Amino acid sequence: MTLSLWTHCQVATMQPQAALPYGLIQDAALVLDGPLLRWVGPRSELPPDLARACDVRHEAGGALITPGLVDCHTHLVYGGDRSAEFEQRLHGASYEDIARQGGGIASTVRATRQASAEQLSASASTRLRALLADGVTTVEIKSGYGLALEPERRCLEVARALERSHPVSVRTTFLGAHALPPEFAGRSDDYIDAVVAMLAELHSQGLVDAVDVFCERIGFSPAQTARVFTDARALGLPVKLHAEQLSDSGGAQLAAGFGALSCDHLEWLSAEGAAAMAAAGSVAVLLPGAFYFLRETRVPPIDVLRQHGVAMAVSTDCNPGSSPCTSLLLMLNMACTLFRLTPEEALAGVTRHAAQALGLQDRGVLAAGLRADLAMWDVQHPAELAYAFIRGHRLASGPVVRLCAGAGCQRAAAPVQPLRH
Ligand code: NIG
Ligand code: FE
Numbered sequence: 263m264t265l266s267l268w269t270h271c272q273v274a275t276m277q278p279q280a281a282l283p284y285g286l287i288q289d290a291a292l293v294l295d296g297p298l299l300r301w302v303g304p305r306s307e308l309p310p311d312l313a314r315a316c317d318v319r320h321e322a323g324g325a326l327i328t329p330g331l332v333d334c335h336t337h338l339v340y341g342g343d344r345s346a347e348f349e350q351r352l353h354g355a356s357y358e359d360i361a362r363q364g365g366g367i368a369s370t371v372r373a374t375r376q377a378s379a380e381q382l383s384a385s386a387s388t389r390l391r392a393l394l395a396d397g398v399t400t401v402e403i404k405s406g407y408g409l410a411l412e413p414e415r416r417c418l419e420v421a422r423a424l425e426r427s428h429p430v431s432v433r434t435t436f437l438g439a440h441a442l443p444p445e446f447a448g449r450s451d452d453y454i455d456a457v458v459a460m461l462a463e464l465h466s467q468g469l470v471d472a473v474d475v476f477c478e479r480i481g482f483s484p485a486q487t488a489r490v491f492t493d494a495r496a497l498g499l500p501v502k503l504h505a506e507q508l509s510d511s512g513g514a515q516l517a518a519g520f521g522a523l524s525c526d527h528l529e530w531l532s533a534e535g536a537a538a539m540a541a542a543g544s545v546a547v548l549l550p551g552a553f554y555f556l557r558e559t560r561v562p563p564i565d566v567l568r569q570h571g572v573a574m575a576v577s578t579d580c581n582p583g584s585s586p587c588t589s590l591l592l593m594l595n596m597a598c599t600l601f602r603l604t605p606e607e608a609l610a611g612v613t614r615h616a617a618q619a620l621g622l623q624d625r626g627v628l629a630a631g632l633r634a635d636l637a638m639w640d641v642q643h644p645a646e647l648a649y650a651f652i653r654g655h656r657l658a659s660g661p662v663v664r665l666c667a668g669a670g671c672q673r674a675a676a677p678v679q680p681l682r683h
Pocket of ligand 2: 335337504579581
């Protein structure tokens, strides 16, 4: 394996117990051993033997190096768009009104069912490239716009294939219980039977890494959620939940009872829900893009989550209906401005805690033995990543160089170039 040494950089390790905020190391050195990180620390402490053993040396031009960003909640693969619904909402209709009238998720289901794998892949690839330009190296992609075996399979296959054609790790989540498809109108329990059957089939094909449900009055009930989760756990799959987005259904407690990796949205989360999440170690995934785009006014209870020590992640929720957004860095900014996270909490939310929300222990922090999965930034301080919300000037000068390990990354690896200053 090639040992490569990086110097002339500062590193935000995002290690939880680090002495300095962000785990920041000024004048740092990193040694990469193929796809793994062999050593990270102050340059002055780099063992001379290890420095001599490095075959390749890079100077990073003063760049900040962070863990590659993790977008842990997206609905990246879908057909069509919902700009007409956006107009409807500006004429006074609510998100829930539109859903009840057969629009909303159902309209994206119609467009997704009509789209070929090639069309789905092309549009998802455009969105994915935007995420990659923001330093994302791992993305979760949910199904949930097919709502029948073949189109759900098509979307999950497209999601898996994106990992082979782009420098990114993809984790797939089966969200068959996202909405009631029209052919099951008035028969939601029958549809849950169908979801359970789809799950078994798609899991047997290796297409499912986790299982999610939209537990909401316009989605599925807690009892229906529990049925899907019982099956998922029997198959050995971890679960996650779209919980307490529009109302408090007690979804967080329910999901925590199944050891959920995460509960996502959480504007209506109760103190009991937060306590249950803390006890189960479930991550709170905050989605400021959906909050902003639906013009919600009730902020997730950040202080309650802090008091209970619940890890908070931040994600785009990229989807056509509630968060047509492909910038994770913009979500960092919105997590701070709208939800009052600190920039350090926000950055932990797209690194360490986002990896935790996907059950991934090999990334999200920079430490010896973990993946060499990094992003390099042309900034002086990590807070800048959350501070700026228009980055045109930095995009023009090429802000991010990605050193990313893992299957997809290696296949599509581009030569790494130090930043110019
Ligand atoms: O995460 N809440 C449910 N699912 C998506 C929205 C889906 C849609 O409107 O198309 C969400 O907000
Ligand atoms: Fe979502």
